[in-house]
Amino acid sequence: MTTPRDIARSSLGNAVSYSLEAASPTTAFYSPPASQGSFMAGSLTSRTAATAKQLKPFNAGDIKILLLENVNQTGRDILAAQGYQVEFLKTSLPEDQLIEKIREVHVIGIRSKTKLTAKVLQEAKNLLVVGCFCIGTNQVDLDYAAKHGIAVFNSPFANSRSVAELVIAEIITLARQLGDRSLEMHRGTWNKVSAKCWEIRGKTLGIVGYGHIGSQLSVLAEAMGMSVIYYDVLTLMAIGSARQVPTLEKLLEEADFVTLHVPETPETKNLISTKEFESMKTGSYLINASRGTVVDIPALIKAMRAGKVAGAALDVFPHEPAANGDYFVNNLNTWAEDLRGLNNIILTPHIGGSTEEAQRAIGVEVADSLVRYINQGITLASVNLPEVTMRSITLDEHDHARVIYIHRNVPGVLRKVNEILAEHNVDKQISDSKGDIAYLMADVSDVKTQDIKDIRDSLDSLNSRILTRVLY
Numbered sequence: 001m002t003t004p005r006d007i008a009r010s011s012l013g014n015a016v017s018y019s020l021e022a023a024s025p026t027t028a029f030y031s032p033p034a035s036q037g038s039f040m041a042g043s044l045t046s047r048t049a050a051t052a053k054q055l056k057p058f059n060a061g062d063i064k065i066l067l068l069e070n071v072n073q074t075g076r077d078i079l080a081a082q083g084y085q086v087e088f089l090k091t092s093l094p095e096d097q098l099i100e101k102i103r104e105v106h107v108i109g110i111r112s113k114t115k116l117t118a119k120v121l122q123e124a125k126n127l128l129v130v131g132c133f134c135i136g137t138n139q140v141d142l143d144y145a146a147k148h149g150i151a152v153f154n155s156p157f158a159n160s161r162s163v164a165e166l167v168i169a170e171i172i173t174l175a176r177q178l179g180d181r182s183l184e185m186h187r188g189t190w191n192k193v194s195a196k197c198w199e200i201r202g203k204t205l206g207i208v209g210y211g212h213i214g215s216q217l218s219v220l221a222e223a224m225g226m227s228v229i230y231y232d233v234l235t236l237m238a239i240g241s242a243r244q245v246p247t248l249e250k251l252l253e254e255a256d257f258v259t260l261h262v263p264e265t266p267e268t269k270n271l272i273s274t275k276e277f278e279s280m281k282t283g284s285y286l287i288n289a290s291r292g293t294v295v296d297i298p299a300l301i302k303a304m305r306a307g308k309v310a311g312a313a314l315d316v317f318p319h320e321p322a323a324n325g326d327y328f329v330n331n332l333n334t335w336a337e338d339l340r341g342l343n344n345i346i347l348t349p350h351i352g353g354s355t356e357e358a359q360r361a362i363g364v365e366v367a368d369s370l371v372r373y374i375n376q377g378i379t380l381a382s383v384n385l386p387e388v389t390m391r392s393i394t395l396d397e398h399d400h401a402r403v404i405y406i407h408r409n410v411p412g413v414l415r416k417v418n419e420i421l422a423e424h425n426v427d428k429q430i431s432d433s434k435g436d437i438a439y440l441m442a443d444v445s446d447v448k449t450q451d452i453k454d455i456r457d458s459l460d461s462l463n464s465r466i467l468t469r470v471l472y
């Protein structure tokens, strides 16, 4: 069934199909300015596409991109170098304003705060793709997006090291009560104490979630003389001398410092609550730089007041404000003032991944993924669509077109698609599925402008269709 979104998105395609002849020879080729789109190792897009033909599903200038949450300059440059229209905002937007804006755009770039729920996405009639300029993708309804042919990309590990380094800093800061001493000095109080201040050498670090961040942290912690144990739902190879433990309870019973590096899922909601605090060693410490929902904060407050937990560092919270300002109060999270009143607690505004290095690398990685997807339909690194890639159509290949057909994964689709493509020479074709959704890409030759419209119209008429794009 054709939805308003499909009509809006294909009308972009139609509008541009007819502008094919009007495209100037230079705009038909991919040649971003050398000064743009590269940082350090450089943008993948600008490195790999030199001899590739830039496929024209549209005039690049028709593509509207909204970048929220202060996406790094590197990413903005790569997208602007393509000639897309890029609107940039430093903050995220409240839902009503987001809905207004998202109706207009083909691409949205966000970080962790912008919630792309089904309610928001259903208003996004033109949206082709979402770029999460971060690791976490829990803020996007990935399933809804896939079912409506909206690809989602993220940066799976460019900020892992930054988070791991922050956690190392926090372990020492908590062990030495540095936060409290510093606050006292700022207030003019000299308070030289050693009671309950510790070296971290020889202490046990318990890592919950031994993925990119957890395993990186494991290496750093061992280098500083800590013993590392970890708990993960998967059996994972231990790095160095680290040791996997079979249950969360076992980890909590053994660790002096517990640090959380799991994604936000229904299973990780309140993963650490009253029962888990009871299992922890008296005088141990908790660090959470994963997602705010993973810790039951009222239970943490109780455990800290009771002396069970000697210190905590929280970088993430169940409700985080959309912009910087004086927002960390009870209006946002009912327990905010209780938390602020505790001793030896480090509270940071979700800055785990906020380093120049991480943000620059993320900007390049995600912008490259977006450009590849918009211009060539390549889904490599997509988190919600099957990962499909094919070599580019080259400048020598005239009258070639790339057909992309996102469809429901039901029997008989390939036969019908190939009947439609049969009048042309299919040079290469690939198809893959992920759950209910399949992604087919075919490069066909001997295709004239009128054929492009016919191919798209025929594919659009199939009832398995989610989205058709023909790039040429």
Ligand SMILES: NC(=O)C1=CN([C@@H]2O[C@H](COP(=O)(O)OP(=O)(O)OC[C@H]3O[C@@H](n4cnc5c(N)ncnc54)[C@H](O)[C@@H]3O)[C@@H](O)[C@H]2O)C=CC1
Pocket: 135, 136, 156, 157, 159, 160, 163, 208, 209, 210, 211, 212, 213, 214, 231, 232, 233, 234, 261, 262, 263, 264, 265, 267, 268, 289, 290, 291, 315, 316, 350, 351, 352, 353, 354
């Ligand atoms: N504070 C910040 O600025 C940042 C926070 N993050 C958060 O950190 C999380 C972890 O990041 P990565 O290490 O890159 O993710 P990852 O996907 O590489 O690793 C997560 C690990 O957690 C494990 N896991 C999942 N559910 C679990 C459960 N119930 N119990 C135990 N283990 C479980 C997985 O098997 C996996 O090994 C992200 O999902 C994100 O939410 C990521 C980057 C920056």
Ligand SMILES: O=C(O)CCC(=O)C(=O)O
Pocket: 111, 112, 113, 133, 134, 135, 136, 137, 159, 353, 354
């Ligand atoms: O830097 C950000 O805004 C988000 C960092 C984060 O939590 C992530 O990458 O998942």
